[in-house]
Amino acid sequence: MTEPAPTPKAIACADLRRAILLLEIAPGTPLDEAGLCTRYGMSRTPLREVMQQLAGEGYIAQRQNRGAQVSDMSHKTLRDFFLAAPMIYGAVLQLAATNATPQQLRDLKAAQRDFRAALAAEDVADRTLANDRFHRVTGEMADNLYLLPSFHRLLIDHARIGMTFFRAHSETRAETLSEAARQHDAMIAAIETRDPTAAATLAQAHWALSRDEIERFVMPQGLDAPLGTVPRTAAQ
Template sequence: MQSDSPPKERTYDALVSAILTLDLKPGADLDEARLCAEFGLSRTPMREVLRQLAGEGYVVLRQNRGAQVSDMSHASLRAFFIAAPMIYSAILQLAATHRTEAQIAALRSAQETFCSMLDTGTAATRALANIQFHRVTGDMADNLYLSPSFNRLLLDHARISMTFYAPGDTDQSDNVALARAQHDAIIAAIAARDASKAGELAIAHWQLSRDEIEKYVMPNALDAPLGMAG
């Protein structure tokens, strides 16, 4: 958002960014009075922002206890690993089916930003640029039932990916280059309306992320399947 955007929008954007980049940790309590003072909002618009964030999965509103950043527990990570490949594949297949030329242009613009952040950005700006790329594919898919699950998936994916989007990590350079190339291939498949290819690329792209995520957060005791069968 621009600096002259309405205070509620600036507050929403700032809190989303803070949650996605782990400036606000999973499970952290949100002090409503402090947030009001920090962002210059009164209680009513701040509560409207928090309700919007709760509706999108970023925070949990607890009766008589205030808001809390959505947690990342063993159970949620287990569900994340099981659901991610299926949801990503469905989203990209639908994106290839329903995309418009304007959305293709938006996806290419998001990819340009992502590539720029890979070259010059921080871990936070890299993760945010990656999530924005995938958000555009979600807009393309435009599915009432998948969208809430996809948005929550992107939330936790962004938070997890903060661990492996650190610039200067030479061990990650090959995977980052592959992620860039996979994004380009995804754009090409969606532009060609090749839903089958888009679905295949979704699984390959998820596999790349999964391999990195496992190095940092995968519980040894996780006893669930971690990908699509067959």
């Protein structure tokens, strides 16, 4: 049997998720509902259902009487990202090692193959999407009602920041990406052997690996104030 064709709503959701993750639509950009209706051949009612779904997933924010906009990346959201990421990644990997199903392991290995292929091809968009998929599968493995919404929101900003991280122009950064791929392999092994302690340790190492690159994205060159602080001259 052939798969049924995707509905306009499904196409719109997938397109908008991808465009937001890849920064094709910038953070904070208002979304033109009339233009999206025309683009996807749907009326306002199904489009607003799409907007509600994307808002629930953390891709967009719906503002009263002002329409929807892409979720912002303000100083506060980035500061919160830095504070929450190591805790959330560690908890997700621990639960993944406890709860993963055989099919989810196959999905994770497939995402890792895609990630390595994108690294070899030096395709920034594919690297970002494959990495996002890899970590989303670990979230599916964790299967925690309270943890997943925060994890999914975290991954949106991690992917958007990753559009910078995955542009490996230097030899050092290319080696960092290779190490990230090796850590993915080690995570798969820890999950497969049901070792939550090793999985959590790997999550922390994986975060530490990418933290310096993320800070370069957040902090302009030459500005060395810790994230979340106010320079003395600005506070006076």
